[in-house]
Amino acid sequence: MAGVAGSPALAEQGNNLPPNVPEWMKAPGDPMGSQPYGTPSVHEKGVVKNISKTLPQYISASGRTPLQELDGIITPNGLFYERHHGGVPTIDPAEHRLMLHGMVDRPLVFTMEDIRRFPSQSRIHFLECSGNPVYTKPYGKTASDLVGLLSCAEWTGVPLKTVLDEAGLQPGAKWIVAEGADAAALTRSIPIEKCLDDAMLVYSQNGERLRPQQGYPLRLLLPGFEGNMNVKWLRRLKVTAEPAYSREETSKYTDPMPDGTSREFTFYMEAKSIITRPSGGQKLTTHGFHEITGIAWSGHGKIKSVEISFDEGKSWQQAELQEPVLTRALTRFRLPWHWDGTPAVIQSRAIDETGYTQPTLAELVKVRGLNSFYHNNAIWPWRIDANGEVTNAQA
Amino acid sequence: MPRRNLKAAFVVGAIAMLAAAAQADDRYGIGRPATPAEIAGWNIDIGRDGSNLPPGSGSVERGRTVFAEQCAACHGDNGQGGVGDRLVGGQGTLASPKPIRTVGSYWPYASTLFDYIRRAMPQNAPQSLSNEDVYAVSAYILSLNGVVPANAVLDAKSLAAVKMPNREGFVSDPRPDVHNH
Numbered sequence: 001m002a003g004v005a006g007s008p009a010l011a012e013q014g015n016n017l018p019p020n021v022p023e024w025m026k027a028p029g030d031p032m033g034s035q036p037y038g039t040p041s042v043h044e045k046g047v048v049k050n051i052s053k054t055l056p057q058y059i060s061a062s063g064r065t066p067l068q069e070l071d072g073i074i075t076p077n078g079l080f081y082e083r084h085h086g087g088v089p090t091i092d093p094a095e096h097r098l099m100l101h102g103m104v105d106r107p108l109v110f111t112m113e114d115i116r117r118f119p120s121q122s123r124i125h126f127l128e129c130s131g132n133p134v135y136t137k138p139y140g141k142t143a144s145d146l147v148g149l150l151s152c153a154e155w156t157g158v159p160l161k162t163v164l165d166e167a168g169l170q171p172g173a174k175w176i177v178a179e180g181a182d183a184a185a186l187t188r189s190i191p192i193e194k195c196l197d198d199a200m201l202v203y204s205q206n207g208e209r210l211r212p213q214q215g216y217p218l219r220l221l222l223p224g225f226e227g228n229m230n231v232k233w234l235r236r237l238k239v240t241a242e243p244a245y246s247r248e249e250t251s252k253y254t255d256p257m258p259d260g261t262s263r264e265f266t267f268y269m270e271a272k273s274i275i276t277r278p279s280g281g282q283k284l285t286t287h288g289f290h291e292i293t294g295i296a297w298s299g300h301g302k303i304k305s306v307e308i309s310f311d312e313g314k315s316w317q318q319a320e321l322q323e324p325v326l327t328r329a330l331t332r333f334r335l336p337w338h339w340d341g342t343p344a345v346i347q348s349r350a351i352d353e354t355g356y357t358q359p360t361l362a363e364l365v366k367v368r369g370l371n372s373f374y375h376n377n378a379i380w381p382w383r384i385d386a387n388g389e390v391t392n393a394q395a
Numbered sequence: 396m397p398r399r400n401l402k403a404a405f406v407v408g409a410i411a412m413l414a415a416a417a418q419a420d421d422r423y424g425i426g427r428p429a430t431p432a433e434i435a436g437w438n439i440d441i442g443r444d445g446s447n448l449p450p451g452s453g454s455v456e457r458g459r460t461v462f463a464e465q466c467a468a469c470h471g472d473n474g475q476g477g478v479g480d481r482l483v484g485g486q487g488t489l490a491s492p493k494p495i496r497t498v499g500s501y502w503p504y505a506s507t508l509f510d511y512i513r514r515a516m517p518q519n520a521p522q523s524l525s526n527e528d529v530y531a532v533s534a535y536i537l538s539l540n541g542v543v544p545a546n547a548v549l550d551a552k553s554l555a556a557v558k559m560p561n562r563e564g565f566v567s568d569p570r571p572d573v574h575n576h
Contacts, residue, residue: 099433099434109433118425179440185522236437236438244443246507246510250502250565251496251501256489261565263566264568363575371492
């Protein structure tokens with residue numbers, strides 16, 4: 001194996017480098033309590049949400065997770081992607097209420113204390129915006145630019161079914177209209193089957209209370225469904241016989257097709273993956289060993305396998321999946337690789353437990369055209385040039 | 396009724412009562428009843444058939460004034476768009492390579508327009524317009540799109556009766572529709 005170990009000894013120069021004693025060993029560090037809520041090292045201050053500086057406005061907008069900077073499958077709360085439609089409200093939990101009404105035997109009002117009294121569950125699930133990324137150019141330069149409206153966390157709350165049983169569903173109940181307590185009063189209709197399956201009312205994320213950007217103090221979680229349906233700042237659930245046909249499920253979040261029709265109620269996020277290292281914007285500085293790693297996920301369940309191609313998709317090698325491989329969660333994959341310095345194109349594709357395989361962009365566009373914004377789960381290849389620079393191979 | 400069936404009916408009834416009791420036991424007794432007044436205050440979503448539309452009415456004429464004051468800064472003087480979405484035009488473009496999606500060309504239900512304006516607009520002061528002004532602005536935007544006449548006055552009944560041009564334009568989700576080969 002080529003590398004530093006095999007090279008002739010060549011000492012680096014620096015006051016903090018061997019054989020010198022580094023300065024941070026010569027005096028005590030910061031005292032306990034200097035940071036009551038810990039933040040990352042000052043040397044990591046560039047690892048922040050990826051927020052465009054040229055948006056027309058920032059009240060209904062999104063900010064992306066820097067996927068290429070992260071390891072494992074859990075997104076730190078401060079880097080979790082954001083999408084809001086009326087800004088981030090500042091809600092006093094003592095004055096927040098969840099109302100459950102409509103086709104129920106007992107319309108109820110819950111305080112946050114009430115919600116937390118129910119038997120709780122913690123589960124790890126991804127959340128992804130439906131428009132991640134769009135189908136048309138310009139395509140993003142980095143993994144975050146492309147699919148950074150994606151994050152994964154451990155969520156704690158109460159199964160929605162438990163709360164619905166408390167009110168008693170009436171015959172004919174087919175949908176639940178969920179409404180946020182934000183300035184958009186964002187409204188989406190959820191099929192009752194999902195509400196009775198794995199839907200949760202969530203108050204904590206990665207062990208601490210939800211951040212305001214994630215719906216503090218209460219949000220809906222619909223594992224595998226497009227992000228906007230996981231209504232944040234949840235204030236109302238109305239059980240109905242049919243959907244609300246709200247603005248966010250008719251004029252937005254519908255998928256226009258080339259023939260002029262649009263698909264409605266396109267809930268699931270299909271299987272997808274992306275290589276996060278090496279990925280766009282990074283540079284391989286040495287020949288020799290490099291680990292290829294990335295993340296895969298599917299709204300339809302577990303990831304069964306991830307394959308990697310080095311030859312424009314002609315042949316595929318199996319990547320190793322890091323445990324745990326969880327339902328509707330990010331799955332980390334890895335493949336050892338030796339880069340010999342010749343230009344290369346690397347790409348990953350995910351296969352989920354239903355047998356579905358992540359398609360290419362060309363295959364998607366062939367069926368869906370270019371008028372659609374949402375549910376683009378294409379393979380994204382990276383090009384590595386002779387200098388080691390990594391760029392989007394489709395840009 | 397033969398005796399055997401009567402007995403069966405009793406058994407079924409007893410099981411139902413037991414089930415009801417069990418269900419009651421399964422409940423946690425968490426939360427309190429929502430009062431009719433509380434529900435009335437928050438129950439703002441409008442059905443696509445216009446159900447839950449409030450009393451009141453508004454004219455295109457009044458809507459023109461409200462739009463100029465409350466909406467034009469973001470959506471343009473004539474609804475042509477700006478920082479906010481384009482609201483007008485685009486009919487007949489949805490199957491073209493450059494579709495223009497507006498209230499007139501894309502939205503399937505006029506009741507959704509009332510619902511959305513009332514709950515979320517204007518963006519800097521949502522839920523600040525009176526129901527009359529929400530009817531009026533809805534009427535004005537629909538008239539700009541040629542969906543209602545310039546002298547229209549909309550109320551719960553007439554708004555619910557509006558048929559939007561793209562009413563039949565939506566299909567259900569056929570995915571998985573794309574297969575990797």
